[in-house]
Each structure stands twice: as C-alpha cells, then as structure tokens.
Amino acid sequence: MLRIGIIGSGFIAGVVADATKETSTATISAVSSRVKSNAEKFASKYDIEYIFAQWQDMILSDTIDAVYVATPTNVREEICVAAAKAGKHVFAEKPFQSEASLLNITNAARNNNVAFMDATHFTHNPRTENIRKFLTEKIGDLKLIRSTFYYPFDDKNNIRFDPNKEPLGSVGDLAWYNMRAIVEFIGAKTDIAKISAFSEKDKETDVIIRASGAMIFEDGKMSSFDFGFNAGVLTMDLDLLGDKGLIRMDDFVLDWQRGFDFPEDQYGLEYMVRKDLDGPDHWTKISIETDKSQKILMIENFVALTQNPRGKAAAASIEKSLKTQKLVDALFHACKEN
Numbered sequence: 001m002l003r004i005g006i007i008g009s010g011f012i013a014g015v016v017a018d019a020t021k022e023t024s025t026a027t028i029s030a031v032s033s034r035v036k037s038n039a040e041k042f043a044s045k046y047d048i049e050y051i052f053a054q055w056q057d058m059i060l061s062d063t064i065d066a067v068y069v070a071t072p073t074n075v076r077e078e079i080c081v082a083a084a085k086a087g088k089h090v091f092a093e094k095p096f097q098s099e100a101s102l103l104n105i106t107n108a109a110r111n112n113n114v115a116f117m118d119a120t121h122f123t124h125n126p127r128t129e130n131i132r133k134f135l136t137e138k139i140g141d142l143k144l145i146r147s148t149f150y151y152p153f154d155d156k157n158n159i160r161f162d163p164n165k166e167p168l169g170s171v172g173d174l175a176w177y178n179m180r181a182i183v184e185f186i187g188a189k190t191d192i193a194k195i196s197a198f199s200e201k202d203k204e205t206d207v208i209i210r211a212s213g214a215m216i217f218e219d220g221k222m223s224s225f226d227f228g229f230n231a232g233v234l235t236m237d238l239d240l241l242g243d244k245g246l247i248r249m250d251d252f253v254l255d256w257q258r259g260f261d262f263p264e265d266q267y268g269l270e271y272m273v274r275k276d277l278d279g280p281d282h283w284t285k286i287s288i289e290t291d292k293s294q295k296i297l298m299i300e301n302f303v304a305l306t307q308n309p310r311g312k313a314a315a316a317s318i319e320k321s322l323k324t325q326k327l328v329d330a331l332f333h334a335c336k337e338n
Helices: 011-021 036-046 055-059 073-085 099-111 126-139 169-173 175-185 294-306 312-337
Strands: 002-007 026-032 050-052 066-069 089-092 116-118 142-150 192-201 208-217 222-228 235-242 245-249 270-274 284-287
Touching: 002 011, 002 055, 011 026, 011 036, 011 294, 026 036, 026 055, 026 294, 036 050, 050 055, 055 073, 066 073, 073 089, 073 099, 089 099, 089 294, 099 116, 099 312, 116 294, 116 312, 126 142, 126 175, 126 235, 126 245, 126 270, 142 175, 169 175, 169 208, 169 222, 169 312, 175 222, 175 235, 175 312, 192 312, 208 312, 294 312
Parallel strands: 002 026, 002 066, 026 050, 066 089, 089 116, 142 222
Antiparallel strands: 142 235, 192 208, 208 222, 235 245, 245 270, 270 284
16 A cells, blocks of 8 residues: 655645545555645545644655645645655656756656656546557547647636746646647657747736647647636547547546546546548547546556556656656747747
C-alpha cells in the first residue's frame, strides 16, 4: 500500500483524496496546508491520520512514501524537487512554471530513483488508449487535431486570476489539456514548425483569459485550439481528423460518464466516428466498457510507476509531461506576442 501525503487542501486535492479511497493500492496518510485549520478540516473529512503544518516536515517524515502536490504553480518546483531529494515519489498537479522548471523536477526524480507523474486525468481514460490503438484503422493518417476547452469562471479572488501564483493564466489551467491532446495522439517526438495565437486578457488582473491559435508540426500534422474562462458554457470538444475519417468527442477532458458527479452510468463512455459524406444516421458510436473512473485509474497507474521508477512506462510518462509543458510554453509566448 503506497502511503501518499497531500500538500494542499483545495478542491482538486479533495478529488484525488476521494479517488484514492476507491483504490486498493494507495492511501492518503498525511496532509499539509499553509493554513493548519484547513489541513485539519481536510484530514477529518477524508479520515487522514497525520497532519503537518509545514510541508517540509511531512516530506522528511516516515509517514509517507509519496507526495501529491496540489499547490499553486509558483511553488510547485520547490516542493517537488525537495520531495524527490527526500526519497518520496512525486505526483504533481499541472501546469509547471516552464519546461526548465519541470526538467528540474524530473531530473531530481531520476537522480533519486523515485517516480514522477503529472495529474492529467484523461491520459488514463481507457477511451484514450482505445483511440490511440485503433486511430489509423478508423480514420487513416492523422492530419489535424482540433480542440476546444472553455470552462466558465469569473471569480477574480481565485488564484487563477493571480499572476504571481498562476503565471500562465488560462494557458496553463486550460490549454494544458489542448496541448496534452496533441501529445497523446500525435506523439511526444514531433516539434513545432510554426505557431500562431491570439489572446484576450482580463482588464483587472492582466491574466490571459481566452485564446485561439494553431500549430503546424515538422511532420506536417496540424492542430487548432480554443480555450478560455469567459464563455457561458463548458465545452470539451476534440476532433481527430484523418485522411479517411473523423473521430469526435465532446467530453475529452472530464468524461460525462464518471468525470462529473452524475448518477452512476447515466451517460456512456464513447466516441463518434464519421466518414465520407455520411449523415448523422450513419455515424458510428464506439462505446468503451470500464468499471473505474479515469481519476481512479490515474492513482493506480501512479502506484504502478513507483514500482519501477526507471522503467519504460516511467520514462514515457515523464516524456509526455515535458512535451506538454514545452507546447504550453510556446503557446504562452505566442499569446503574449499577440
């Protein structure tokens, strides 16, 4: 049983704590928060045994084997590197301040023989693996990835609107998923040949709250993307366009089946395949069977990485994280220029 210590006690930390309770391979044994009372409330809610006022004390303790870092982005590198040096496996929220910052974290993990994984849920969804496996069979040679992720949010008191804590704004918070879709389906090897992006900033905080853009890669594949906080609807659309068809989802970030708190199995886990000039009555719906949510599978996959931190799976996970952050960095700079 892997004993995980959570650093941070916000909403997303609760999501991971809930998911961990559903696994048989991990447990949350400790929590630390900047405000001790918040840590105490969190520990009471999730039945956590150990509470630490300082994260430094937690990572040096023998109460945990790994950390889940659910802090603002600006302090994530310091905590992750320190945890790795203390011999603790590292599971961290995203984004990171930069590719260089993430490289410092992953190098510390490698040098201290501990696992590292970022907390991107849809990577672990069995639908993602199914699409990767059958992509060429269903739509031929992939030509274009088109994605949209709008999440309505306007609370100016939230850290999303604090550039000191979240320097990348919506580029880090939302476009991480657009960029990860590129990495998942195009791969981590291809570099950008050209990028163009246009963005909107919040007038009060100067944070990037919306952007649209496109990339073309050295292998000729392309991606277009839109994301932002200032729309009146949640959109999570992903199209994979090939020379023989199209794969479409409208819930690629958090699937309708178990990504939200809907009644069990109210919605199916599926994706759509379209070809030629076929109308809607000829579109093919592919259903995926699974008894576990992507957040539970994410925890289980992290535990598996800790069993062999120098293995191929661990290396591939790190490569995906670094490539995603590299694309995020390039997009952020393109948005700043326009």
